[in-house]
Amino acid sequence: MYPAKADTDRRKKYMTKYLITGGAGFIGSHLAEALLARGDEVWVVDDLSTGSIVNIDPLRGHARFHYTIDTIMNLPLMAELIDRVDGVFHLAAAVGVKLIFDHPVETIQTNIRGTEIVLDLASRKRRKVQITSSSEVYGKGIKAPFAEDDDLLLGPTTCPRWAYACSKAIDEFLALAYWKENGMPTVVTRFFNTVGPRQTGMYGMVIPRFVGQALAGEPLTVFGDGSQRRCFVHVADVVRAVIALMENDAANGQVFNIGNTEEISILDLARRVIELSGSRSEIRLVPFAEAYGGDFEDLNRRVPDVTRLAALVDWNRLIPLDDTIRSVIGFLRRA
Numbered sequence: 015m016y017p018a019k020a021d022t023d024r025r026k027k028y029m030t031k032y033l034i035t036g037g038a039g040f041i042g043s044h045l046a047e048a049l050l051a052r053g054d055e056v057w058v059v060d061d062l063s064t065g066s067i068v069n070i071d072p073l074r075g076h077a078r079f080h081y082t083i084d085t086i087m088n089l090p091l092m093a094e095l096i097d098r099v100d101g102v103f104h105l106a107a108a109v110g111v112k113l114i115f116d117h118p119v120e121t122i123q124t125n126i127r128g129t130e131i132v133l134d135l136a137s138r139k140r141r142k143v144q145i146t147s148s149s150e151v152y153g154k155g156i157k158a159p160f161a162e163d164d165d166l167l168l169g170p171t172t173c174p175r176w177a178y179a180c181s182k183a184i185d186e187f188l189a190l191a192y193w194k195e196n197g198m199p200t201v202v203t204r205f206f207n208t209v210g211p212r213q214t215g216m217y218g219m220v221i222p223r224f225v226g227q228a229l230a231g232e233p234l235t236v237f238g239d240g241s242q243r244r245c246f247v248h249v250a251d252v253v254r255a256v257i258a259l260m261e262n263d264a265a266n267g268q269v270f271n272i273g274n275t276e277e278i279s280i281l282d283l284a285r286r287v288i289e290l291s292g293s294r295s296e297i298r299l300v301p302f303a304e305a306y307g308g309d310f311e312d313l314n315r316r317v318p319d320v321t322r323l324a325a326l327v328d329w330n331r332l333i334p335l336d337d338t339i340r341s342v343i344g345f346l347r348r349a
């Protein structure tokens with residue numbers, strides 16, 4: 015899935031040893047696979063809270079792949095791992111709207127304390143760090159598309175959804191502060207609805223949930239009236255972007271949206287999933303209050319402005335949504 019990079023001479027000038035926190039997760043495991051395919055050496059740390067050992071099973075015998083099942087709060091371990099590598103992709107985080115609702119304390123602690131540890135240790139060794147943030151930080155802004163320098167519009171502290179957004183915003187402030195204060199190379203990436211094989215619907219992500227429901231012949235649960243819109247990007251495109259930003263010094267000290275600009279309503283998405291999977295499932299509209307509880311606020315529309323990303327990364331030919339959905343159908347059929 016990940017072609018080896020043609021321009022190997024250019025790449026040799028850059029880093030070849032990477033630590034991926036959260037490397038047994040959905041995106042982290044794809045990133046590990048892509049780096050190994052290019053000839054890099056990869057260390058993974060993951061506590062398997064939302065990640066899964068199954069995700070890295072195919073990589074475990076690889077001579078350039080190393081993994082530790084532990085928390086990123088383990089300071090001596092993190093010091094050792096960061097010392098070994100040239101750069102860190104920090105993906106470990108509490109993710110998924112459902113998890114955030116069920117475990118708000120853990121969400122805040124993991125996202126803020128974990129990032130502090132990574133940045134502090136990396137600054138001592140002057141390692142480049144890419145901090146993974148989220149389109150959630152834009153909050154409920156009604157502007158479309160969202161550009162990186164836009165104001166953030168978060169809801170009240172009584173709604174746990176915003177704790178996640180706020181914790182990610184703190185991570186961003188901290189990463190940019192390290193860059194400004196002592197020139198430590200940091201990059202912030204804001205992922206927009208990323209999808210692909212190995213993503214689980216367990217934590218609320220809509221495409222694997224719909225595909226799972228369609229394959230089981232169950233009704234597809236569309237929350238609200240399904241008019242809310244999202245842009246879905248295939249994980250392979252996201253991985254391509256984060257690697258390119260890690261290798262490019264021009265990215266340092268900047269924030270980048272990573273996402274697709276093609277929009278679809280959730281109702282239409284449900285219809286696409288039914289069609290592409292050949293399912294006989296029906297669509298069931300579920301009120302938000304029933305799906306998430308009373309204090310939930312959903313976002314009507316979320317589109318990334320990718321101008322800044324496209325200046326550094328080829329972003330013209332993304333994997334089409336139908337292929338992305340098919341890749342999830344294929345994965346869940348085999349699972």
Ligand code: UDP
Binds near residue numbers: 280313
């Ligand atoms: N959604 C849905 N049914 C589900 C899960 C999610 O209709 O079973 C909706 C959800 O309310 C949101 C959209 O799909 O409007 C995307 O949800 P997801 O949790 O994947 O991402 P996010 O809310 O972070 O964009």
